[in-house]
Amino acid sequence: MPAHYDTGLMWFRRDLRAHDNAALYQALKSCRQVHCVFVFDRAILDPLPRRDRRVEFIRESLVELDATLRALSPQGQGGLIVLHEDAATAIPALAARLGAQAVFANRDDEKPALARDGEVARALSADGRTLHGFKDHVVFERDELLTQGGKPYTVFTPYKKSWLAKVDAFYLRAYPVETYAAALAPRPMPGGVPSLAELGFGTTNLSQLELPAGTAGGRKLFADFEARMARYDEARDFPAVRGPSYLGVHLRFGTLSIRELAAAGHARAQRGDAGASTWLSELIWRDFYMQVLANFPHVADETGWGGNFRPEYDRIAWEQGPQADALFQAWCEGRTGYPLVDAAMAQLLATGYMHNRLRMVVASFLSKDLGLDWRLGERFFALHLNDYELASNNGGWQWASSSGCDAQPYFRIFNPVSQSLKFDPEGRFILRYLPQLAGLKGDALHAPWTARPLDLAAAGVELGKDYPRPIVMHDEARDRTLARYAVVKKPAAVQY
Ligand SMILES: Cc1cc2nc3c(=O)[nH]c(=O)nc-3n(C[C@H](O)[C@H](O)[C@H](O)COP(=O)(O)OP(=O)(O)OC[C@H]3O[C@@H](n4cnc5c(N)ncnc54)[C@H](O)[C@@H]3O)c2cc1C
Structure with a gap:
């Protein structure tokens, strides 16, 4: 004190x-x-x-x-x-x-x-x-949760177990600021918040998005989510459905308190609400990545850009040169020829939000289908995500590229078409951002290059004109990735 x-x-x-x-x-x-x-x-x-x-x-x-x-x-x-x-x-x-x-x-x-x-x-x-x-801005920070051996956690499941075992009313209690508000001093100089123009910025489409700012805005979104929370576990993976809370940006800028959100989720989870329990897990993922950043600072350099959590991943030779630059540009602009990937990138550019399932899909696509360094994607997300958070973004990218703690094995590679069929089966999300594909039916909507020429013509889609041909073929890319990642099998100099 x-x-x-x-x-x-x-x-x-x-x-x-x-x-x-x-x-x-x-x-x-x-x-x-x-x-x-x-x-x-x-x-x-x-x-x-x-x-x-x-x-x-x-x-x-x-x-x-x-x-x-x-x-x-x-x-x-x-x-x-x-x-x-x-x-x-x-x-x-x-x-x-x-x-x-x-x-x-x-x-x-x-x-x-x-x-x-x-x-x-x-x-x-x-x-x-x-x-x-x-x-x-976290419930537990830095070294507050350690393994029995006194080391920071590097695997989520035991971390979550330990988080849930330690959390209690003390850690989730709100600080009663109002009690001492009499100490707020008169403002010593003329005040006012500068306009965007005074700050040298122009307006964006923020006012057209369902993203009200400030604590009042955050509370409005949370009230809407509270009514849906019980179904979070079933709905959260389907980008066409209003499943998640959309509270990331409010957590990023602290317009809502993590304690009040975690307390609400925890209380409902304790009463057996499966949706609340899954949502609380996501808040725990947030704490998890924050403590990874604090305890393993090599995951980011001095300016905040990524370093492989696992040093053996430093051996990977990513694609480079003009062809790689062109692939990256196509990914950034949503021109890969894979509708789910392209619709996800369009969502990011249009709104600053991308659904969690899609963040995983496009991150896997960048590192494993295109063979590009995950740090390129990390930086692009940092520029465009409203809820950009160094720790969670870095953790998410390293999870998808398999270079992080708690890693997906590198040979687990997301298939962008299977993901599309599974999580956007009717293509409702895809068509929100790629209406030019509306005439395609069934599997063709998820992989237009597989459609019969007659069906493409009937749908009014000319590949290469109305919609791109795929910039890589997933099966071939998968083989190249397995070969590229084979170098990480050799023993590394340092192990975590
Ligand atoms: C490649 C990649 C990059 C990501 N970049 C970010 C980022 O920059 N900022 C960010 O907040 N999250 C990031 N995430 C995690 C997750 O995608 C977002 O937190 C989530 O989509 C935000 O939407 P929401 O608020 O509706 O989430 P909800 O599903 O409602 O979850 C509630 C909150 O829990 C936290 N959360 C949820 N999932 C995760 C997770 N996997 N890791 C850490 N925290 C999580 C967030 O604070 C989120 O707002 C990333 C995930 C991936 C795969």
Whole structure:
């Protein structure tokens, strides 16, 4: 518990809510007065394309957060200070200007965030101030769950068992921020959240998606999901069905608290709700990958890009050169000739969301059908996913390419046509994004190149014109992948 301070500064980052927020609670409890700040960090924003749904989502969530902090504060004089600077230098400067003895923030184990926080902590300390960090965006972090041998878990099933054995009301209890809200300080400078244009960004199609921002938006989505949660286990694998919660982006930016979601799932799971139990497992996967990132930092480099969890996978020679570049471009643009893959990529580009089953299918397709380095896909997802989360994205890509912990054996290769027949049997999802295939029936919709020329003509589909021919044949690609991956059978220098 931090000492008692006169003035503190609460630094919001990926925890954009005023309720059940660990750092905000600790700041209010241990300071006479607390200022609140969010920094649109130039180090993160400057390299991004000028239209990004996440920047718009964050901005809208900040408008709500600012209003909530104002409403909670004495005489409504509080609120958020919003800066558009380099956070590593802006935070120590603001702490000095406000006379804050301590800065409070929730921990973030992504490598670039750790580097930034280290820089901020050193600058504050040189000035006689302190940075306090708190666990907030996971239920269990870092080394809180270890194997009996005292090592971090690398396999999900025993990790989940241990998670469920340890979790109790204490770990899921909300931080009662409101109790100490009287410590919210009047805003010391004129406030307001900058417009997108002031931040140098344009608007996106966010307002047309069913993705309301802020805590109110997250609660609306969760209320909708609560009514469907019992069927999650049956519905979650079918992309045409409204099966999942669509809460990823709210968990990413902390507009909802992981504790409140896990508590809801856990309570229902304990009452025997199979859908809730499966959904809780997914939240545990999230914790699992966060602790993998924290305990095995080699899975990402200094800038946050992937390194094989299993070093023997470093031996794989991925396809390179102009032909490989063209294959990658076709994958990115949804022009592979495999309708399920192409519809999935179209969903990502149009909405920033991709169904979990499809993330697995397209990731397997990139690494195992196209023979391309999974890190290319990792980066593409990072740019386009609204819910992009370094730990889960890296974990998901390594799972699909078999290079990660808890690996799929490398010879388990998703067949994009069988996946399509199984999980989108009527092609309802495919046709949402590829309406030009509407005239194709049965298997032909899942593999148009197998259709008889007469049927293609009747459907008004000319391959190569209305829809691409397949850029690889799965069976041949499978053989090439088995040969490519054979190098990992040799003993590796280091084992985890
Ligand atoms: C290649 C690949 C990349 C992925 N990249 C990301 C990513 O960048 N960010 C991300 O949050 N998830 C990622 N996932 C996991 C999963 O696909 C998404 O969390 C999920 O599709 C989000 O939709 P939802 O909120 O409707 O999920 P729901 O099915 O409703 O699940 C609820 C929550 O549980 C968590 N969750 C679910 N599945 C997983 C999982 N397999 N691993 C970790 N957490 C999970 C998420 O926070 C999700 O919001 C990736 C999976 C793969 C295979």
